[in-house]
Amino acid sequence: MILAEKCGGRGELVRAIEEWINGLLEEASGLRVEAREGVDGWIIIAPDEELVETIIRLQARIDPISSGKPPYTARVKDISGSRIVVEYPSPNGITVRRVLSTSAFAASLGYSGDKPLEFLENVGVLEGTPVSLSARMPSLVQLELLAEQVMRGLDRVMILNAAIGEVDKSVDIFRDQIAHHDHLTLLSHMLYLRLGARLDKLVNRLRQKLPRGVIIKPLPWSQVSEFLESGSLQVGEILKHIGFGEVWAGWDSNPRPPPPPPETVSGRRHSL
Numbered sequence: 001m002i003l004a005e006k007c008g009g010r011g012e013l014v015r016a017i018e019e020w021i022n023g024l025l026e027e028a029s030g031l032r033v034e035a036r037e038g039v040d041g042w043i044i045i046a047p048d049e050e051l052v053e054t055i056i057r058l059q060a061r062i063d064p065i066s067s068g069k070p071p072y073t074a075r076v077k078d079i080s081g082s083r084i085v086v087e088y089p090s091p092n093g094i095t096v097r098r099v100l101s102t103s104a105f106a107a108s109l110g111y112s113g114d115k116p117l118e119f120l121e122n123v124g125v126l127e128g129t130p131v132s133l134s135a136r137m138p139s140l141v142q143l144e145l146l147a148e149q150v151m152r153g154l155d156r157v158m159i160l161n162a163a164i165g166e167v168d169k170s171v172d173i174f175r176d177q178i179a180h181h182d183h184l185t186l187l188s189h190m191l192y193l194r195l196g197a198r199l200d201k202l203v204n205r206l207r208q209k210l211p212r213g214v215i216i217k218p219l220p221w222s223q224v225s226e227f228l229e230s231g232s233l234q235v236g237e238i239l240k241h242i243g244f245g246e247v248w249a250g251w252d253s254n255p256r257p258p259p260p261p262p263e264t265v266s267g268r269r270h271s272l
């Protein structure tokens with residue numbers, strides 16, 4: 001199977017993914033896998049077994065396995081000006097590239113202002129991050145991830161080019177500062193800070209603990225809050241669309257986000 005994952009210059013991540021998958025498989029079967037970089041740097045896992053696919057999908061919010069049908073998990077190769085360039089591997093290993101409209105993509109996430117690039121960057125659509133696409137627009141999974149950011153109303157940290165084990169160790173060290181974490185894919189993660197924790201301080205400490213080559217991007221909640229207060233971000237309909245129903249009716253007129261959904265015991269939460 002081909003993963004919509006690249007090592008971003010950290011070749012040791014191929015080995016880390018292999019060891020991590022095999023560690024999970026030891027608990028379920030005697031099966032072992034091998035990981036390697038394929039054409040254009042996409043990571044390949046063999047053998048392609050249903051059990052392996054299931055285990056991988058259970059660990060990530062965005063399905064990291066290449067598929068021939070939507071939603072597609074893509075990586076943002078470039079985001080600037082009026083366009084977003086994304087790429088993802090087809091099941092046969094060919095890289096597919098798409099150029100998307102920044103304003104149209106932002107509008108599909110509920111943004112109606114005149115700063116779509118700034119909005120997207122502040123909700124975690126950055127160079128190197130994963131996005132879930134359907135018909136060249138954000139999928140239901142992507143809408144859900146945005147809705148959860150808004151509902152929590154917390155500062156966030158995006159971590160790229162890091163293995164799940166590396167991030168989990170950091171979460172354990174800084175648990176007094178981290179309220180929740182999501183493994184978006186096997187190499188992309190989002191941390192939510194506790195109220196009162198300092199974003200700049202945590203970012204600096206993460207940079208000291210995580211290996212060189214890991215990308216750490218602070219995402220202050222204040223920026224998203226400004227979009228909400230100005231009315232340029234309207235998420236009430238999105239919240240209802242992804243399954244929160246009439247509880248959220250009239251939310252757009254409320255300047256404060258509704259309460260977050262119940263936390264799970266781990267950093268994983270799966271699609272509704």
